[in-house]
Amino acid sequence: MLVVTVNHGNLKVRPARFDDICEAVLMLVSLIPIGKVSSYSDIGRLLGAHPRLVAQCLMRNENPVVIPCHRVVHKNGGLGGYSFGGAMIKAKILRIEEALGDSDKLGVPKNAFFRLGELLGSAR
Template sequence: MDVTIFDTEVTIDESLVEESPDEIRTQVGEYESGERTRFDLTVRYPDSYTGRVMQAMAEIPYGEVKTYGEVAAGIDSGARAVGSACARNPVPLVVPCHRIVRHDGIGNFAYPGLKEQLLALEGAEV
């Protein structure tokens, strides 16, 4: 399913979220308007490396960032592997891959310009 946030269409694999597409859209809208700082959605994490990285991403609080290296250290992995897993995140926004940044700046994101907007919305210091 696609959701729109800051005029950008983001694809979310709704098969990994227990709640309905309407509920996902409602919560994304509340997040965009600043009414919501945490998604109250049940995510089924894949039984894979990407799933492990997703679980680590989900633990990063609203308004905070971690580097790829910090996340990697927490799961006994490498920064590049974490970056690759972030790129494969099937439920962006809901599982906040935008909160993982390079040690020397923002880093890449599947939706150009959106990572900066999301971090600014959250008041995150990069």
């Protein structure tokens, strides 16, 4: 990922730093609607980043009420971690948002997945 900045008409291009990638991850996560989820892999694919890097960025989310990192799960529907109370809290929030449904199973059904790439018009 590259970062392009324009300052007084001067164009500057540089490789993305960790903070830049995290900013992009958090912006993408904020696009996931209530009742839907995306995967670490899907977000990573959009940014050209490893899914574990996406998870590291989400662990640094300082405002989980505004940036709903609980809506990011494993591509197989597994919940993954949650820095704000663990997987059981993540499951409770997703159940309230109706992304898990009423079952006791902790997996997210395929129809709850939201494709960020489609929203952004990305072929990735």
